[in-house]
Amino acid sequence: MNQSGNSMLVVIGASAGGMAALKTLVAQFPKDFPAPVFIVNHMGANTTGEALVKVLNESGSLTCVHARNEQVFEPGHIYLAPSDQHMLIAEGKILVTKGARENRSRPAIDPLFRTAAVAYGNRVIGIILTGYLDDGTSGMMAIKRCGGVCIAQDPEDASYPDMPQSVIANVGADYCVPLAGMGMLLSDLLKRELPERAPAPEDIVIEARIAQRVLSDLSSVEALGEQVPFNCPDCGGVLWKVTEGEILRYRCHTGHAFSASALLTQQTVKIEETLWVALRMFEERQNLLVTMSHNESKKTPSSTSQRAKDSQVHIDRIRAMLRSTDKDAHT
Numbered sequence: 001m002n003q004s005g006n007s008m009l010v011v012i013g014a015s016a017g018g019m020a021a022l023k024t025l026v027a028q029f030p031k032d033f034p035a036p037v038f039i040v041n042h043m044g045a046n047t048t049g050e051a052l053v054k055v056l057n058e059s060g061s062l063t064c065v066h067a068r069n070e071q072v073f074e075p076g077h078i079y080l081a082p083s084d085q086h087m088l089i090a091e092g093k094i095l096v097t098k099g100a101r102e103n104r105s106r107p108a109i110d111p112l113f114r115t116a117a118v119a120y121g122n123r124v125i126g127i128i129l130t131g132y133l134d135d136g137t138s139g140m141m142a143i144k145r146c147g148g149v150c151i152a153q154d155p156e157d158a159s160y161p162d163m164p165q166s167v168i169a170n171v172g173a174d175y176c177v178p179l180a181g182m183g184m185l186l187s188d189l190l191k192r193e194l195p196e197r198a199p200a201p202e203d204i205v206i207e208a209r210i211a212q213r214v215l216s217d218l219s220s221v222e223a224l225g226e227q228v229p230f231n232c233p234d235c236g237g238v239l240w241k242v243t244e245g246e247i248l249r250y251r252c253h254t255g256h257a258f259s260a261s262a263l264l265t266q267q268t269v270k271i272e273e274t275l276w277v278a279l280r281m282f283e284e285r286q287n288l289l290v291t292m293s294h295n296e297s298k299k300t301p302s303s304t305s306q307r308a309k310d311s312q313v314h315i316d317r318i319r320a321m322l323r324s325t326d327k328d329a330h331t
Contacts, residue, residue, distance in 0.1 A: 013109030015131025017159030028183025081107035100255030113139025121197030122147030131163035
């Protein structure tokens, strides 16, 4: 590969419904596809991603592999982010890191898009496919600000339209097309003559360095935004608000990052976890009080039995809150 940074890159982000969408997309790539392709598909930490590698190898002409740290990439190959690790782009090579989660995900789409934009500027073509919420929106904004191309799957063509809709609404896609039209579009885009790329904006560079764990300190995060009076739900650290146009995001100094919707979702998850602990403790307390009341003298008036009944009031309230929290989590 050309190490000068003038080669083109294609970066793709997908989540729910991603396997079927990616299968359809890579089937359109010819054997002589002139750019490397990098894919982040959200997956659980306990999955290997081998099934997706197998499907993509069987679906198209290009070789698909799990990315390795410090791997030199080549045109005509597909590199898939491994489970529970971020895939980042540097000049001519891949970085695989165990950095902090972004938008509750690892691998996450934003770090791939952002680091590609810093390293290759207007040579980057970003594609966002089907998925929930809005991972990839901030990263696509970075690609756009660095002169790259933004492609969103037509939401009507997506199994789960949230992610492409968010990019279209908050970034403004250069192209909004169904999967069936992406192969031809990419072929045309990769033939273009491009001007020299300009340096990336400093705030994008800072966030790319944080993802690479080159730096993660208070001064770096303070340069990105203003401190807010609530904490990171993952580590408990203070959060800073980062504003990019209409996009509202939050970061802590250890590296966790959230869009506003991802932060709200994670807060809901943490509230639910806390409520389950409280429910268990109240039920254990009630059981202890009932046991104590059975052992007390029948002739001696006791408040233990009443206290056990009072505990049921708290138990019922917590159960009602859990039902409400469960509805919020699925809204």
